[in-house]
Amino acid sequence: MNETTQSQDALRSEARIAHGALHRLRQDLFVDAFAFRPLPPLEDAKISRWVPWLPERLRRWARWLPHLTVGFFSVLVFLAGMADSGAGPLQGLLAVGFAVLVAAPPLLTLFRPVGAYWLSLFAALVGGFADVAFSSSFSIFGNTGFLTLLAVMVLVVLRTRPRLAVEMWLVTFGVAGALTVLIGADPGDLPPVAVFCGAVLIAAAAVRAWREERRQVVETQSVTQEERTRRTLLEERALIARELHDVVAHHMSVIAIQAEAAPYRVKDTPPELATSFATIRENAVAALAELRRILGVVRSADPDAFAESDPEAPQPTLGNLDSLLDSVRSAGLVVEAVVTGSPRPLPQGVELSAYRIVQEGLSNALRHSPGAEARVEISYVLGGLGVRIVNGAPSRLAKPSPGAGHGVLGMRERVQMLGGEMTAEATEDGGFEVAAFIPVTNTAGQTKTGGNRS
Structure with a gap:
């Protein structure tokens, strides 16, 4: 059965x-x-x-x-x-x-x-x-x-x-x-002709299948490259959001404290003025809460993205440039730093972005141009800040880098966020040059919040 x-x-x-x-x-x-x-x-x-x-x-x-x-x-x-x-x-x-x-x-x-x-x-x-x-x-x-x-x-x-x-x-x-x-x-001749034609058609089918497979591989690689680029940009934006949170939160905290203390500095403060200061403080505190909530959403996809850094540590500025140069020199990179113009306090977002651009430019020189010399130029000009990192040709073969290879995209994202312009291209001698200009419309009154310079 x-x-x-x-x-x-x-x-x-x-x-x-x-x-x-x-x-x-x-x-x-x-x-x-x-x-x-x-x-x-x-x-x-x-x-x-x-x-x-x-x-x-x-x-x-x-x-x-x-x-x-x-x-x-x-x-x-x-x-x-x-x-x-x-x-x-x-x-x-x-x-x-x-x-x-x-x-x-x-x-x-x-x-x-x-x-x-x-x-x-x-x-x-x-x-x-x-x-x-x-x-x-x-x-x-x-x-x-x-x-x-x-x-x-x-x-x-x-x-x-x-x-x-x-x-x-x-x-x-x-x-x-x-x-x-x-x-x-x-x-x-029917049987031998049938065999011969079958072989020819099988060869044609193999060629067609190979072409189709190759086309799909190219499409897959293109999609993968686009996804990798998109993911790198999102990661960089998450890092920028965290850093800008610290900058904006600092200013909002100062506003809240000053609004709370202002009524006590004036004798016989009018009730309307005291109410206005209280409203300013409430709005500043609410803005801080919203910033923390938004930052939590940005970091929720990767809660350990910044686990290696101290969340309470101050964000680096151009005042920390010497320590950065000492660090890359200890790694074997010969680097020269030149500052032109009159150094002045800049908004923290500008200083942080400039520091990160220099950091990424020197890291790229270490990875992709071993044995080359590098030069960092910081130019304080009227209306903004110029940053230029240039390195020569490598003197030995570079090792494969485990990174995603999209550091230039992150630098460009920072510059565009601040309304600036940036170029990144190879030089005639086989090296690489990154040049950026970040506009600064107003730096008055930043001396108290800009931090000390070393």
Whole structure:
């Protein structure tokens, strides 16, 4: 009983497989067989990769190289068909018609690939029946139509999907075998030709599958690169948000304290003024609470993002630049620092961003240009602060860096946040240069909150 049930299940499984194969065959070769599917021109990136030596004026014509190749092949097929025309006018007219019928399918593959296959199969069968009329033997393999049919099948596989190679092979040799049996002709070269065509179509399907796999790999790499860049920017913005929180929180705390103490500094403070100061203090305290809440949301995705640093430590400023330079010098980087202009207190956000830009620029020099010398320039100019970090060419091979490789994006994010401009590019001697300008509209009154300078 169990064996009978297993046999029935096996038959049902085989029937489902066969039904699925027939359904795919119908969808691929019969449904919308003559649908319009134009072959797009080549992409400019492929042309630049394949023929980089080609002049720019000719590259726009090179985009149509596949179309021109197929068209040239169709012309050759037509000329080969015309070469077989007979001496009589009727035979000449038939030869011209057959040549057009055989030469049209390759050109049709550029627009309607599956329909081109059916037209090419029809042309091969017409050639076989023509052999019956003139030589009393049926064979679709001994005329130009069959060679064109094989070329069309290869083009269709390369244009559509690999499984069409099996489907077209089954249909072609199924029809050829059935007609051979019905006519009673000698099968002759049918088996070896079938094997040869199968090998050619399998090779075409392999090429198509390889191209499709390569395209998917390129798309996956592009998506991965975009996601990595987006994640790096988000991480950098989270770090900036935490640092700016400390800067803004300090000022808001000062506002709250001064608003609370102000009524006690004035004798007989009017009730309206005391109420205003109390409102200012309440708003400052509420703003501090909102800042902490927003910072918690930003850091919630990675609660340990800043675990290595002391949350109570003050944020670094340009006053800590000497300690940063000593640190990188101890790591082996020869660095020179030059300060031009008159140093003055700047907003804490500007000082913090400038410090981080210098820190990242020197870190990149250590990682990517071992053995090179670096130079840091801080320029206090009217209306802002200029920062420039430049290093020479490496004197030895750089080790692979485990970082994400998006430090420049983080620096640019900081500069743009403050309304500044930044450039990062390689120098002529093989080094690298980062230059940024951060505008400062007003620095008056910052001496009390700017901190001491060493």
